Amino acid sequence: MQTSRSSGSYVSHLECSRTGERVEHDRVHGLSASGAPLLVRYDLNRMKADLDRDLICSRTADMWMWRAFLPLDAETQPVSLGETMTPLIPAGGGIMIKDEGRLPTGSFKARGMAVAVSMARHFGKTELAVPTAGNAGAAAAAYGAAAGMNVNVFTPEDTPKVTVQEIVLHGADVYQVPGLIDTCGKIVRAITATETGWHDLSTLAEPYRLEGKKTMGLELAFQFGWSLPDVIYYPTGGGTGFIGMWKAFQELRHLGWIDGKLPRMVSVQTHGCNPIKLAFENGQDDVEEPFSPVTTVVPGVRVPKPLGGRLIIEVLRASEGHACAVSDDEVMRAQAQIAAQQGINLCPEGAACLAAHALDVAAGKTGPEETAIIFNTATGFKWPMPDVKPSAASRALVERYMGQIGR
Numbered sequence: 162m163q164t165s166r167s168s169g170s171y172v173s174h175l176e177c178s179r180t181g182e183r184v185e186h187d188r189v190h191g192l193s194a195s196g197a198p199l200l201v202r203y204d205l206n207r208m209k210a211d212l213d214r215d216l217i218c219s220r221t222a223d224m225w226m227w228r229a230f231l232p233l234d235a236e237t238q239p240v241s242l243g244e245t246m247t248p249l250i251p252a253g254g255g256i257m258i259k260d261e262g263r264l265p266t267g268s269f270k271a272r273g274m275a276v277a278v279s280m281a282r283h284f285g286k287t288e289l290a291v292p293t294a295g296n297a298g299a300a301a302a303a304y305g306a307a308a309g310m311n312v313n314v315f316t317p318e319d320t321p322k323v324t325v326q327e328i329v330l331h332g333a334d335v336y337q338v339p340g341l342i343d344t345c346g347k348i349v350r351a352i353t354a355t356e357t358g359w360h361d362l363s364t365l366a367e368p369y370r371l372e373g374k375k376t377m378g379l380e381l382a383f384q385f386g387w388s389l390p391d392v393i394y395y396p397t398g399g400g401t402g403f404i405g406m407w408k409a410f411q412e413l414r415h416l417g418w419i420d421g422k423l424p425r426m427v428s429v430q431t432h433g434c435n436p437i438k439l440a441f442e443n444g445q446d447d448v449e450e451p452f453s454p455v456t457t458v459v460p461g462v463r464v465p466k467p468l469g470g471r472l473i474i475e476v477l478r479a480s481e482g483h484a485c486a487v488s489d490d491e492v493m494r495a496q497a498q499i500a501a502q503q504g505i506n507l508c509p510e511g512a513a514c515l516a517a518h519a520l521d522v523a524a525g526k527t528g529p530e531e532t533a534i535i536f537n538t539a540t541g542f543k544w545p546m547p548d549v550k551p552s553a554a555s556r557a558l559v560e561r562y563m564g565q566i567g568r
C-alpha cells in the first residue's frame with residue numbers, strides 16, 4: 162500500500178557522484194565539496210515496501226504520477242504548467258520517436274525545470290540564474306514566471322532568435338554572451354558566488370533538474386509495460402537526460418518493477434562538438450579538455466566540456482552503449498526527410514539521433530529489427546524553418562484561378 166510518506170519525500174540524502182560523500186538534503190546545495198554533481202538518493206527499501214505500481218499507473222498520465230520518485234515533500238506544491246506524458250510515435254522499422262516537443266515551452270527542459278524551480282521555491286529562493294543553449298532558459302523563464310521569481314538567462318549570442326524572444330516573453334532578463342554555453346556558465350558561477358540570494362540552475366550544478374529528467378526513463382518503462390526497448394538514442398549536451406534515465410532504470414530495478422537487460426544507451430553528438438565520443442573512445446573516464454573549435458550549428462550539443470562527463474561515460478559503459486557523431490548535413494537531411502515523408506517535425510537534436518540510428522544500422526551496431534527510441538528533445542518549431550519563395554508556376558496558377566473566380 163502506498164501510504165506512509167509521513168515525512169514528506171522518500172529522499173534519504175544527497176550523494177557526491179565522485180566521492181560518495183553523504184550530504185543532508187534539507188537545505189540548498191550546489192556542487193559537492195569536491196566540485197562534482199550531487200545525486201539525490203532515496204530510501205528505495207521503504208519505497209519498495211510502500212509503493213503500489215498499479216495505483217501509480219492509474220493516475221493522470223503526467224510527470225507528477227511519479228511524485229514518489231521526486232524530491233518534493235508531500236506538502237510542497239509543484240510549480241506545474243501541465244507536463245503531460247509524451248507520446249511514442251512509430252517511425253518505421255523498430256524506431257519509436259519519444260516526442261518531448263509536446264511539453265510546456267516545447268522541450269524536455271520543462272521536466273527538469275519543473276522540479277528544480279519547485280525545489281528552489283521550497284528553499285525560499287526568488288532569484289534564479291541559468292546558462293543555456295536556449296531551451297533550458299525558456300523553461301526556466303516560464304517556470305520562474307509561474308513561481309513568481311526573477312529569472313536571469315545567460316545565452317550565447319547566436320542562440321536561435323525565437324528562443325530568445327520566448328525567454329523575454331516570459332519576463333526573464335536575457336544576457337547575450339559572446340561565446341558558448343561554457344562561458345555563460347562561468348559568468349553564472351561568478352555571479353552566484355558574489356550576489357547573495359542568486360540561485361544557480363546550471364545543468365548538474367544543482368541536484369534537482371536531473372530528477373525531473375529522470376521521469377523520461379520512468380515514463381518509458383511504463384509505456385513499454387515494464388520491459389524496456391533495446392536501445393536509446395539521446396542527443397547529449399550536458400547529459401542530464403542521459404544520466405537521469407539511467408538513474409530511473411536503476412531505481413526501478415531496485416524496486417523490482419523491471420528486470421532483464423536494460424537498453425543500450427547511445428550518446429549522440431555532431432562532428433562539430435563531440436567531446437563525449439572522443440573521451441569514451443580514448444578510454445578516458447571523463448572529458449579532460451574542452452572540445453575546440455565548436456563548429457556545429459545544433460544548439461543542444463554545443464557543450465565543449467560537460468560537467469557530467471564522468472557520469473555520461475559511466476552510463477555508456479554500464480549499458481554497453483556507445484557514442485555516435487553525425488555531421489550537420491546529415492542532421493539537416495534527416496530533419497527534412499522525416500518532415501516531408503512522415504509528417505514529423507523534429508528539432509535538430511532529435512534529427513541527429515535519427516541520423517545516428519541510420520548510421521548505426523548501416524554499420525551493424527544496431528539491428529534493423531531492434532526497438533530503438535529516438536529522443537526528439539524539442540519541437541521543430543523552435544528551429545528556423547526554410548524561407549519560402551513562391552515559384553513562378555505557383556504564382557501563375559494562383560493568378561489564373563483568381564481570374565476565373567472573378568477577383
Ligand SMILES: Cc1ncc(COP(=O)(O)O)c(C=O)c1O
Pocket residue numbers: 268294295296297364396397398399400401402403460461462508510511538539
Ligand atoms: C533540444 C535539446 N536537445 C538536447 C539538449 C542536450 O540536453 P542534455 O543537457 O540533457 O544533454 C539540449 C540542451 O540544451 C536541447 O535544448
